[in-house]
Structure formats: structure tokens, C-alpha cells
Amino acid sequence: MAAVIPMDADLMGRVEALNRFWRTVEGRPPLPDTRMTPQQRHRLRRMMLAADGRANRASYRDIAVALFGAMRATSEPWKTSSLRDRVIGLVKGGHALIGGGYLKLLRHRRRL
Structure with a gap:
């Protein structure tokens, strides 16, 4: 070989x-x-779950409940919730990975 x-x-x-x-x-x-820290792996997993939920027509609130629990998702008004912004970011990140951004995961970050 x-x-x-x-x-x-x-x-x-x-x-x-x-x-x-x-x-x-x-x-x-x-x-x-x-190539990735444990925190990056955790975020990557959440991004993929969020994108999958959205592709299956789940609302952002439903995704928040699935990822962070009902208590956290309902603890503040949804329209102004920082959790809502976080879920939207996770969905966008997941869609970017699906669109070809996953190739960046294969490369090591280079220090300048």
C-alpha cells in the first residue's frame, strides 16, 4: 500500500x-x-439539526424548543428573543454548509 x-x-x-x-x-x-474544537463540533451539529428542521417546515420556535428546550424557548417574548436570532443564525449556517461550505471543514485553519 x-x-x-x-x-x-x-x-x-x-x-x-x-x-x-x-x-x-x-x-x-x-x-x-x-480541525475543530469540541465547541465547534457542537455548533456544527446544532446547525445541521436546525437546517434539517427548517427543511421539514418546522418554525424557528419549534426548532428552538427542540434544540434548547421549552423552558428556555418560552422564557421571553419570542419576537425580541436573542434565542430567536441564534436559531435563525444556526439555520443560515446549516444552509451554507449544505450549499458547499462543508468543504472548509476539511481544511486546517492557517495562522498568518
Whole structure:
């Protein structure tokens, strides 16, 4: 078995992915993926759930109840709620990922 890795701006991410793959082939646990923090993974999951809910014609309020619970969703007036803005942002973010933004997840952030 051989791997050919292009030496471009994504080299380090490709090397890490190859290392995780090889460890799995060898039956060892893969190293953790460093492309996203646990908080980013949590937000990504919420974005996908929110976009899926909206695609299935759920209202923003219904999505808020599903993601954050009924108590939190009804604790303040909905039209001026910061939770409403958050849910709308999650839906927009989820739609952006579905529209091709997920490709950015495959790349490591570069420090300037």
C-alpha cells in the first residue's frame, strides 16, 4: 500500500488524515482530529439539526424548543428573543454548509 500526498498548502492536514487512516488500518485508535474544537463540533451539529428542521417546515420556535428546550424557548417574548436570532443564525449556517461550505471543514485553519 502507498500514499501520494501533494505538497501544497493543505499538506499538514493531509498528513494528519493519513496518520489517522494508518492507525485505523493497524487496529490502533486514531489520533483526535484537530480541525475543530469540541465547541465547534457542537455548533456544527446544532446547525445541521436546525437546517434539517427548517427543511421539514418546522418554525424557528419549534426548532428552538427542540434544540434548547421549552423552558428556555418560552422564557421571553419570542419576537425580541436573542434565542430567536441564534436559531435563525444556526439555520443560515446549516444552509451554507449544505450549499458547499462543508468543504472548509476539511481544511486546517492557517495562522498568518
